[in-house]
Amino acid sequence: MRKLFAALTCLAMLLALSVPAAMAGKVPVDKTAPTTTASPLGGTFTSAVTVTLSVNEAATTYYTTNGTTPTTGSAVYSAPLTFSATTTLKYFSKDTAGNLETVKSQTYTISGGGGTTTHATLTWSGYSMCSTCHTSQAQAMYQGVHYQWKGSAAEMTTGPTTQGKMDATDGSSALNAYCINIQGNWGPCGACHAGTGAKPVATANPSAAQLASIDCLMCHADATNAPYSRVRNATTGLFEPAAGLDMNLVVQKAGQKPTRKNCLGCHAKAGGGDAVKRGDIALASGTTSDVLYDTHMAMGNGGNIQCQGCHTFTGHRVAGRGSDLRPEDSTLEVTCSTSACHPTKTTATGHVTAAVNDHISRIACQTCHINKYAKNANDTANTEATETNRNWQVAEWNATLNRYEPMPTKANDLIPKYAFWNGTSWGNNAFNAAVLDPATNAYQISRPVGAITDPVGTKLYPFKYKTANQALANGKVVTISTATFFATGNYDQAVKDGMVYMGLPSTTAYSTVTTDELQVLNHQVPPATGNVLACAACHPNASATQLKLITNMGYGLKAAQSVVCGQCHTVKSYSGDYVSFHGRHVDTRGNDCSWCHSFSRPEKGLKMP
Template identity: 40%
Template sequence: MKGNTKKSAVVLSILISLSLIAPPAWAVPAWRDSGDDSKRTGRPVDADGDGFSSRKDCNDNDPTVYPGAAEIAGDGIDQDCDGADLIVEACVDADGDGYTDPACGGSDCNDADAGVYPGATEIAGDGIDQDCNGVDLAATTDSTDPHAGLTYADYPGNCLSCHNDEAGEMMESTHYQWLGETPDMVNQTGVRQGKLTTAVNSYCINIEGDWPVCGTCHVGRGQRPDEAADNAQNVDCLVCHNDNYASQRTRLADGSMGVAAPDDSLVQNVQRPNRANCLSCHAKAGGGDAVKRGDLSLATSTNTDRNFDVHMNSAGANLACQACHVFEEHKVIGKGSDLRPTDDISRGAEVSCLTCHTDKNTREGHETAKINDHVARVACQTCHVPVYAKVATETYRDWRSHHDGSPADASALPGHPYTEKLADLIPTYRFWNRTSDNALLGDDASRTYNADTDTWPTSTPMGDITDGKLYPFKYKTAMQPKTRADHRLIALNTFEYLKGSGNVNTAIAQGLTAMGYPPDEPYDWVLTDTYQMLNHGISPAANALACADCHGGIDRMDLQGDLGYALKADRSSVCIQCHGTKENKSFTVIHDKHVKDKQYDCSNCHTFSRPERGLAMNGVGIED
């Protein structure tokens, strides 16, 4: 269970999705493999599923190539089948400012205005994003820069003199409190939860005893939010409003958070948060770059590759985080399935793709009808995040050993636990109804124990084939200590482990004491697991999953074995509801015959229904 057992499948699926190799033989019916299904239908086949048969499609092995497709200049490929590639010269710098339109692979967010380009001087409050960073600069009432004369020695008082209300907003946010309301949790709904107190995960387990390390990513100036005598003075404005400060911020000798050698430019040059500010913490969660989330890394702040992230690449859309994670009064929407608090109850936790892609959940939203059949039950991310961990992410952690594999015993030195990291991974797929069962400190872990996998979950998405949409997740495991008698996951003192003796037995004893147990309470080592929803690293539409990626085999997802699409009885019993046993044909042929042609609802053959599709019941059923 250490690592990813589908490594070879990752490579195969990626190659298939990029059309570098043909799908395996088992994914293609015999008539389709021949390039001609005239024996069955009298019509040529559309091999790549782009809506054009091989008679009209100049490359029927590439779904991005068909008559009328968007042409990419200078790539040597005739996408629109007009007989020639679009010459690069046709993609010009229309406004002559030295930057071309994103459609040409450039980074000019308005190629009709010579005053708008990456790095242009921003004009505050005019509603125009001159420097293409995703936001306009806030207006000021002064004719001169109000920050020009500020000194770092007066920080944060000089910020609070004008922005005390904003500091008050921050103090009420989940970013500062590390606690919040939990309407999306099925475990102790209504109880304020968060990493400051009761949250348990498969990374550093719990914050108990380790504010000095865990608190380095808090948006305060060093003190815990529940211990700061003056909360407003503890708000660290610059960690979000100056990216140079954010990149240098560290725990200082006096326990405060700040910059070792600050200068006045840090308070004089402030800006709205950008990706670098956000990722200075969010990309390094869990102990290092890309360790925790699997779809965020420091490279996300500066990458120029659309294949790395179609939304957050500086040569393309170049979106700021808050373009999707919209802030109101310093409270933000959006969170993963493994995060407990909802910051803004009035707006909820979901960031919807439909805010920008307004029609994509309709029956006509995509050009391919087959895709439109899926939108009610399959999340956008499922098709548009075909791989994750473009920078290697942690897939397994073991506190019994240090990072070099040596035992974490009395002979050890402090350091990070043993971890395994992998890159370019296939997601794990689960139905999710947007509620989760996440572990809390003091929980009876046997409540969620999974005997099939012998794992003790710390975060589980709720839902099934009848409840929720299919989402992609990072799946990660860890070896953690658990009390033997009453099954409580132990919040070992990670500061003792990481910065103190490095002895895991000492760290566990201290953790037991903090939890109210004797230091010698018997315990066992158990395997925990967690699911973390994937939302970033969206690939270009041309690289989205194709039908065969999911329906051609079980390398990517086992629809029948894992996800609930099995027949409600053995095949022969299901078939004779309406007719005798038929020739054993491919899934695509059988599915199209019954659903597309006969308009039968799924419940005729399966244990679930799809009422949103308006299909018919045939009146014959088998007892479940």
């Protein structure tokens, strides 16, 4: 019995010893150190920054903020850390298996004012030096429309959720009536990209090298005291500072917000030359003192307002979107009426004249205050004519670029077209079915969305009107091969190559049609006195000089005069002017618009008779 007990005991001990050994062979031993990530990464910040530490597995994170190396005796991370002064954060994590991460370090420099102080001793070491310190700003910029040339299409009623300039076959690539799109023409187009020459890569986690491909100096260089210019490297094609520049001085002075000169270096030249595309923006906007040209931006007696005075930036995202642009960079809107500028002008009593106040809810400020566009400033070279048509059927030689270009038609001092706009837009992108607008007999490239019958919020705006002669095949506007056209001037071959890009046989029949687009006008506002549109510009319809509301804008009666008037009385011939006639029905009797017209204005508190 004793022997049996001893044997069983031995067996039990053997089993007890062998089981853990067997298990050790099956359960993996964790020998991998955890990885802790700080967000945002270190960099220069103009105000306090809150930093979050996250770890990729169950672990305890230890940190210091006094420059010493953390140990397991240091503070344990439990909540985001806020630094209001320059701080070096050192941290590591230890997982449940006891693996220790190598200590990491991030420095958060709180500059308190754009970093000019720290810039004063900088030595230029290449484009990467900006993102090394300003990492969070570079990350924000990288994701923005200025860098990606693509972004949220939340204000588009057509197309995918993300749209932009970049050539793509997924329907996100915008067409326009200028270069059509950038298919095959990244090089010259990229000359205005805020990068060092490479096409932007869409990624949520850009590498340090990708962040270093942002050219911060395009926007932040001091254009007056330390001008920056760049040239392509003849071998790599990437941009580099122009020879002869004191780049140390350039970076030392570069801690500033963009000036008009910085912005206009690209925005004034959009479309291929000064004032070509926008019609209300030209290089003159950066240098003129002519208040009649633009009272907001003019120097001297003008407001000398910088672009971001209206187009506010938040996290490198800019407020404001042209009606023809697909992406919006920020959901913030630009408004004329802020606490600093025209604070009361959009209220019911903001203007001196009561009749003008009646217009505020439905007429945008620009409509009355921009009487014409594509003006020449009186103190700059007359290069501000804007393009009104681009004819791809006629090739002109550009000696500088050694290539053919489509023939433009340009004009000055144009009267805007007008349309109701609710802030959203319709756009034709590459590969979309073309839509003919019976009103213009042209295929629509972009349109502001809105109607006279829309609720409050939709207003009448002024627009530049632009046409082009483009090819149409298989019901789609052809993304013409600009490369072929530039090299040969051969429109037919360029269209055929474009059709192949679109997946159509080159033998597909095509026709040449007129396309058109509307582009909202916001700039070139002259002083109100003597320049704002008078009533007679729009009223009465028969003699209106600027805008015929009844003929073109839907303000006509909802039915024949006998029917409309017959609702209350027989048709009467009235004496007096339009104001007194209209006032008798609206102001005196309080008749709602829809009693006579096909729209209503509920915000006016009128009623049906």
